[in-house]
Amino acid sequence: MSLLMIGCGKMGGSLLTRWATSTDHKITIINPSLIKAPKGVTVTQTIEELYDQRFDIIVIAIKPQLIETVLPAYRNHLAESGCIISIAAGYSVSSIEKLIGEQAVMRVMPNLPAQIGRGVSALYANSRCSPSQLETAAALTDAVGYTHLATSEDELDRVTAVAGSGPGYAFEIARCWIESAIKLGFSPQTAKDLVLNTLGGSIELAMSSDQSMEALRDSVTSKNGTTAAGLATLMQDSKLETLIESTVLAAYERALALR
Template sequence: MIDARILLLGGGNMGSALLGGWLEKGLSPASVTVVDPAVGPALQPLIDKGVGHRTAVPEGDFDIVVLAVKPQMMTAAVPPLKAAMRPETLVVSIAAGTTVAAIEDLLGPHPVVRAMPNTPALIGRGITGAYGNERTGEKDRDAAGQLLEASGPVEWVGEEALIDAVTAVSGSGPAYVFHLAECMAKAGEALGLPADLAMRLARHTVAGAGELMIRSDDAPSQLRKNVTSPNGTTQAALDVLMGEDRLALLMEEAMRAARDRAEELAKG
């Protein structure tokens, strides 16, 4: 893990998930200071391990500042960070819908990495899309990558606008999968299964299929074919889902809506 002084602004669920991953990867607790007005249940065990905690931004000389507060809190919470930064201090932001330009307006010119993790980061199984501004050099990207990879793989994009597409696919994506499980369970109930059994079947099927995709070298399309016997039960269901590209078109429409909303939020 990198050797750097890190200030983490925000010790909520996502900030604490990142911090927990850093410690598991070998980062010294003494090298991190968390700024949060309150200590919640996710943060307290990390403080107990030796992570520093402040209710306000301390003066200092931090190498990396990580912004893990809600977007609506940025205007008030971020400017005090100037007292703890140098011009070369790297800024890593996981605040949804907050552009690099907005961060620079609040902090001045810095190397800035804008990142979009997703909620499976809470269990170390997330994936993050990331973009670095023109001041972000190779050393900065490596440092940001090490921090973000503590909760799962990192995929870099060459244009900031693509972060909104990442948001639509993986940032919001867990909610689509959870809703799929809901729909599968409800359909199981309609077929006569007890509600609790239908939900267990749906949850484990979705989770198991996801793990199989990660572990397999086959593309999802091939894994689908592996399950599908000609004229069998799975084929009958897929004829409904895939007929006239029904599900594919619906997912594209849904993700366009998510991408467009992300763009709206970024514009304020």
């Protein structure tokens, strides 16, 4: 199938790299500032270079505030049975429909680990999307990691709060953990190695286990041991649980405001 990507920032570039190597789609991108594209990808500088080409899929990968100005010009480049896929956070399907009319429109919210094929993507499709279009879109998101099919835009916004913004939470927790290791006397590099390998190994173990997080936590917690002492502080008055809940809720509320 033919795919046109409008824009190619960090997330668009991550998706593009994976799609170019793991799909058979004929990909064209419009990005004046892109220096080098993956092998097999056609790069154009302006919409005029497309001439009368039409595409099965048009991916919106520009900043949300630019969509209203940029997207309408691409309406005639969408194939009659084509679909629009937007990865722009907070820009609703109804807003896209106002710009291009009654078309098949999907929203995808990927996250940063898509760069290495370990991303989490939420996918929502409007009622004009056919089963085959949804299947094609899911194959694109599967190429960069795990896909969650959302049944509403509200669900997509909730996934955004949990997974789309999630890497930011994870990196900040890791940063604090690394800083605590440095204060115990480790070098910055050793502290980073200790923390990230501990996190990575723990996550791999959790993903391969049928046990709950509580059971896994308890399996490394001996009575009156070092882990118990640390957890007693971490879990005091449910402060951590409350903080994480508040963090995710704040992200969700912001997603609603952007919509």
